Amino acid sequence: MIPASFDYKRASTVDEAVSLLSDGGEDAKLLAGGHSLLPLMKLRLAAPALVIDIGRLRDLSFVRDSGDRVVIGALTRHRDVEIDQTLRQHLPLLSHVAGQVGDPQVRHRGTLGGSIAHGDPASDLPAACLALGATFTAVGPSGSRQIDATDFFQGFLETALAPDEILTEISIPKATGAAWSFQKFNRRAQDWAIVGVAAVRGDRTGVALVNMGPTPLRATPVEEALAGGASDAEAAARAAEGLEPPEDLNASAEYRRHLAQVLVRRALEQARAA
């Protein structure tokens, strides 16, 4: 399978990427690791006229300890998120989840920012960012702005990013010592989660779901139930409340609703025992 023809430009700075994006309009796409975009282009589900390769913006590959938060560059690869010592200490849920994405080859190329900007509801890392209360920095022609993860995912593969904005940083409050769990249910190694759950319990309690709707989702009813003193089982029973999960070859919507309750219960129990 071969992608449709496109123009290829390589950006060497964030400003240059933004300028190329502004010029290219809706027909331009950013290419980071390429492990979400290129498969879509090969299937001709995406056919951008202009591909802007930002893979060499090494300035956006970093992990920075910033007091009560950790700031991660958008081009930090899954493999680097997995093994980074600062993240393993202060955000072990994120490191663990990064190590569960796809397979080693994918993790050598895919980037945290790419996964977030792609906004696939079946991706693992957006759910981890939601559970951990992340804030994203977007840079556009008129400067930079902060977007809360909860406001970022707006529809199937749709995010709050404007067509001429680039995601540059992910800032997450430290969850040092907090209990956490990631539950990923699939039938085959390397597959997307049929349903996944990321949960953290500590100063901040967050629960988020993979593949339970058109976007990565926070399990708000579960979080509210826990805040109201419900037991793990009572809270987990509300995991699919108000959700319309997808139907596909792997699972019906009903199966996913049931699975979400089971996996949230397991996640809450594991995060309590930890």
Add this chain to the structure above:
Amino acid sequence: MTVNGSAKEHEVEPRLLLVHYLREVVGLTGTNIGCDTSSCGACTVLLDGESVKSCTLLAAQADGADITTIEGLASGDQMHPMQEAFREKHALQCGYCTPGMVMAAVSLLKEHPNPTEAEVREGLEGNLCRCTGYHNIVQAVLYAASPGSVPERNAGSVPERNLGVSA
């Protein structure tokens, strides 16, 4: 880019995939195309020493990179320790997945020099063997990692330069 130690320079179409560049432009056909959807791992090569699926990379993205293919592992007549381990443990049936398996295994041992069996199985999750010959493949990687099996050479090593293959 550098392919198996030798510098390559070509003007290519933006949409040319790395695997097609390696097979059709450079002429190294040891890297197989399997599923073409970044699932099976048959097209695995090393980019700057790390395993990647060359069907999901533009050749242009690898501009300036150091690429190692299956042809670049052996030193002349002397097989790479991972190749020796695959032969010793008969870690292949039809052989189609083998180049990708070997490259993924080299990268795995570079990151985990002494893996458990479970770590080998998880570390090779990006490579499918449709003969389902996983048992001997896992045995081969464990053999390659075990001290003394392939003396004085590191099975996770990547040759500095290619001694035996011209493109």
